[in-house]
Amino acid sequence: MTLYNDLLTQLADKLGPNGLLTAPDAIAPYCRDWRGLFQGQALAVLRPASTQELSDALALCASYPTPPNIVPQGGNTGLCGGATPNAEGANIVVSLSRMRAIGPLDTTDNTLAVEAGATLQAAQEAAAAEGMVLPLSIASEGSAQIGGIVATNAGGSKALRYGSARELVAGIEAVCIDGAKLDLMRSLRKDNTGYALRQLLVGSEGTLAIVTKALLRVQPAPNVREVAFCALPDDTAVLHLFRIAQQRASGNLEAFEYISGTAMNVATTYVEGLSLPFVESAPAYVLLELAGQDAALRETLEAILEQALEEECVIDAVLAENQSQAQALWRLREEQSEAQRLAGASIKHDISVPVPDVPELLARATRECTALMPDVRVAPFGHIGDGNIHLNIVQPATMPADVFLKEGKALTEAIHAAVKALDGSFSAEHGVGQLKTDLMETWRGGKELELMRRIKAAFDPEGRLNPGKVLP
Amino acid sequence: MTLYNDLLTQLADKLGPNGLLTAPDAIAPYCRDWRGLFQGQALAVLRPASTQELSDALALCASYPTPPNIVPQGGNTGLCGGATPNAEGANIVVSLSRMRAIGPLDTTDNTLAVEAGATLQAAQEAAAAEGMVLPLSIASEGSAQIGGIVATNAGGSKALRYGSARELVAGIEAVCIDGAKLDLMRSLRKDNTGYALRQLLVGSEGTLAIVTKALLRVQPAPNVREVAFCALPDDTAVLHLFRIAQQRASGNLEAFEYISGTAMNVATTYVEGLSLPFVESAPAYVLLELAGQDAALRETLEAILEQALEEECVIDAVLAENQSQAQALWRLREEQSEAQRLAGASIKHDISVPVPDVPELLARATRECTALMPDVRVAPFGHIGDGNIHLNIVQPATMPADVFLKEGKALTEAIHAAVKALDGSFSAEHGVGQLKTDLMETWRGGKELELMRRIKAAFDPEGRLNPGKVLP
Structure with a gap:
């Protein structure tokens, strides 16, 4: 790869010693995914300190006679290898971990500006410090970076009420493969002036442009929570209860978590000290949480359960009387993954x-x-x-x-x-990455895939940005 | 245009006498916008009875040696000429007014399927008949069709709480310029399998594909409403009150309508019988409405006003004690347009x-x-x-x-x-159409416009679908 020595020297000059990693040891962690499923290679890791530096660096790469591939990588927490470079070709990984400024938080607009390299958890904490909540939560939030969150349209457990990343992104700043900057940070609730470029970047897994900054929607943090745990006669009753809850909770339905009878049996068998709040086990369970501001949610939750018992979609139910009871009920849901690991x-x-x-x-x-x-x-x-x-x-x-x-x-x-x-999806949350590209032809084939390929070419004519991802 | 006689004959054969209009009198209304600002021309109006018929017809057009332009038109209620054919060229207008089936409404998924030719009002009524609400409302809803609503990302007065059309579209079916059908009707809350084609079609004003059907999100209709009308010391206080209302209303803030002192003076001067519920006039007014299910919203509204009076962002306020008082307060907002017409x-x-x-x-x-x-x-x-x-x-x-x-x-x-x-938009709701294309270069120029042009070419390489709209 001596072919690229000139380019690497110029990049190092431009970005300084912190801005370009070339030592094999330093690069190695960027070349494999955290689960060790994928192993790629890279010439270097580019670590720009600003959007302008990234823009300049990509423009320089693009002007090189044989321009390298560019592979953006966030917190490297993905499950489909979407941020791991491939094993052939001249790849430069882009890490935005030096760009992690958070703020300002605007309490009128209810938005929080976050640079791509900040972790989701850091952004959540910045919102919480001002009494607000960034209502997006995933298991890897301590490491996952905002750029990756946006690029993969991360979902998580709060999507029922607040939507996935897509619904929370009010603005995006990005850099294209040729170095051009895209400023889509306008925080406008209404704006009908051309195609939805911002929407297109969300979930494109770093194959169309590199997200450098996002404006995220935050909300006043709820100060009232009510939790109930229900036993149900079957899975159809779960939907019946869901309808009642939606009907009565009026936008305050914060969680509606299902646990199958089989999963609960596994959990109570393998997790020490975990026990059902009911005398008998049931075919299905639901944990319900309502949350809001100064609202009389206890009455609402009682009305939901009363109707559900009457309509026989709930066999039995317990309401948490205090915070520690609520935690105990939540534990029945939260221990499920651990229980299955033990099993x-x-x-x-x-x-x-x-x-x-x-x-x-x-x-x-x-x-x-x-x-x-x-x-x-x-x-x-x-x-x-x-x-x-x-x-x-x-x-x-x-x-x-x-x-x-x-x-x-x-x-x-x-x-x-x-x-x-059932016309469902083979990847609800984790994306396609390089793990699932082989499913795209069968599941999203025909005209849909043809248009995706053309859109890719519109943004990245030479196919140098995160090659081998999303599209087969 | 005898060049197209063959094609028109074949289209008439395919679609039947109801499916193709060619008489000048019949075509004329489709060639000008309802305000009379734009006058175009067309060879014919295509009125397919099904998505398949539209697909077949567009495939036939595409196979013609000199294929015509295709201009989709909904209820012809747009304000920017986006649905009016241009004055040159061989244009065929596509009207979906024969495709107006509504349903099914799914009360678990909270979605309503609607064909493109149904009016927004008909869709609203179908939702209301089952105790649900389609929370999108615009002045022209009696004529505006769902296809146009989706294609222009219609906004309206409920966007504060429920979002614009974009946020309410759970699925789209569309036909491309070559006749290929795009089935993006999957009603999945979470689906990360490739680029957001559905999002891209919303707001593209019929320049990328023709929307034939949509799956729209509906909600349980609120059964509690509380309305207040407030006098404020200045416009900055309006935002202060907005923050308090957002903080306390917890997602039940249904309307937050501002009226400037000048606008109110015009209204009380020109509209007979309209009078302020206050002794003195003020620099600014706000109408607040909370709405929800079985919620104690009266207490919430009182708490909002109490805090606002204490923090001096509200001078005076009245709460509606009943439905007719609420209507009287709403009239102060609703007569504004009429007042300005009279002035x-x-x-x-x-x-x-x-x-x-x-x-x-x-x-x-x-x-x-x-x-x-x-x-x-x-x-x-x-x-x-x-x-x-x-x-x-x-x-x-x-x-x-x-x-x-x-x-x-x-x-x-x-x-x-x-x-x-202030980094705002020259077209919040009405789109670009042909009226505002000249603003695109200045407001959305550079890389943004370049990418939009490439996306247009990805969907419509020959530029035959609604030419001259959106892009300069």
Whole structure:
């Protein structure tokens, strides 16, 4: 790669010693994803201190006779290899971790400006410091950076009420592959002047432009919370309860978390000290949380449960009387992942279907998986209100993990077929990256994929920006 | 245009006598906008009965040796000529008014499927019939069709709480210029599988594809409403009150309507029987409405006003004690347009700025307009919470209307300069159409416009779909 020595020297001159990493040891962590599924290579890691530096550096790269590929990387917390360079080609990774300024927070506009390299958690804390909330939360928020959050349209557990990253992005600043800056930071609630470039960048996984800054919507933090935990007769009743809650909670429905009977059995079996607040176990459970400002939510929650008991979609329910009871109820939901880890190997599916079709999906997945593998534990749970159930399959207690994982491919195929039949998505939250590009042709093929390819070419004619990601 | 006789004959064969209009009298209404600002021409009007018919017809057109332009038109209620064919060239207008099926309404998913030719009002009524609300309302809703609503990202008075059309579109079906169908109707709250084509179509004003169907988000209709009308000391206090209302109303803030002192003076002077509920007039007024389900909103509204009086951002306030009082208070807002019509000629500006900058915009506009034209009445009002103020300028009482309209161009220029300095938009709601393409270069120029042009070419390489609209 001596071909690029000149370019690297010029980049180092421009960005200074902190701005360009070339030592193999320094580069290595940027060349593999955190789970170790993907291993790529890079000539260097570019660490600009400002949008202008990134712009200048990309313009310089573009002017080089054989311009390198550019691979943006945030907190390297992705699950599909979308931020890992490929194993061939001349790649320069761009890390924005030096650009992590947060603010100002505008309490009239309800927006918070955040540079791409700040972590989601740092942005959440900046909002909280002023009594506001940035209502986006994902497991990796301590490391995940805002640039990646925007580029992958991160979802998480609050999407039911507040939407995914897309709904929270009021503005974006980005740099194109040729170095041109795109200032889409206008914080306008109404603006009909041309195509929705900002929307297009959200979820494009760094293949159209590199997000350098975002303006995020924040809200006054709720000061009233009410939590209930319900036992339900079946999965259809879950949707019935969901309708009642939506009808009565009037926008204050903060969480509606589903736990299947199987998942709860796994949890109470494997997690020490975890027990049901009911005498008998049930086929399904729901944790309900209402949150708001100065609102009489206790009455609302009681009215929801009263109607649900009357209409027989709830068998039994408990309301938290205080903060510690609320935490205890939440623990029944939060220990699910840990419980499944303790139970052995599991296969997870980042799928979504239209909300009304969730019971049908669960029934079909359970039926088909147990037909393929008797004693397997189909143990779904999650935020049912957004159709993005964690359809996790836990190994049979008696089967070796490696056998399960190998034979489990057929289970995944059966689940994907069920999701596709319901017009769902094979990637609700995690994106396509390089892990799932092979599914795009079948799931999003034809004209849709043709237009995506043309849009890619419109932004990146030479295909140098994050090549091999999203599009097959 | 005998060149196209063959094509028209084939289209008539395919679509039947109802499917193609060619008589000049029948075509004429489709060739001019409803305000009579634009006059174009067309070979025919295509009126498909189904998406498949439109697809077949466009494929046939595309296969013709010299393919015609295609101009989609909804209810012809636009204000920028975006649906009017140009005066040269071989244009075929596409009207979807035969495709107006509505339903099903899904009360679990909270969505309503609507064909493009249905009016917004018909869709609202279908939702209301099942106790739901489609929270999008514009003045022309009795004629405006869903296809146009989606294609122009219609806004209206409920955008503060519910967003514009963009936020309410859960799915789109469309047909491309080559006849290919795009099925983006998947009703998934979470789906990260490639670029946001659906988002791109919203607001593209029929230049990228023709919307044939949409899946719209509906909500349970609120059953509690509380209304207050407030007098305020100045425009800065309006934002102060807005912050308090947002903080306390917790998502139940349904309307926050501003009326300037000047606008209110015009209204009480010209509209018979309209009078203030206060002894003295004030520099600014706000109408507040909270709405929700079974919520104690009276207490919330009282708490908002109590805090506002204490913090001196409200001078005086009245709360509606019943439905008829609420209507009387709303009339003070709703008669504003009529009042300005009675007061003579007025110049309207469809602008928006970031919400915190509204007072600065109003101050600057008032100062500069009165400097240019003493006695002019700068009489703004509107939904201040989305930054889209109706910045209307009413003629001086003593000046002839035609002189005012001619000399008023300088006022518009001053207002646009102020909006641009605040990083606002020259078209908050009405779009670009053919009326405002000349502003795109200055306001959205450089890389932004370049990318828009490339996106246009990605969807419509020959530039035959609604030519001359949006892009200069």
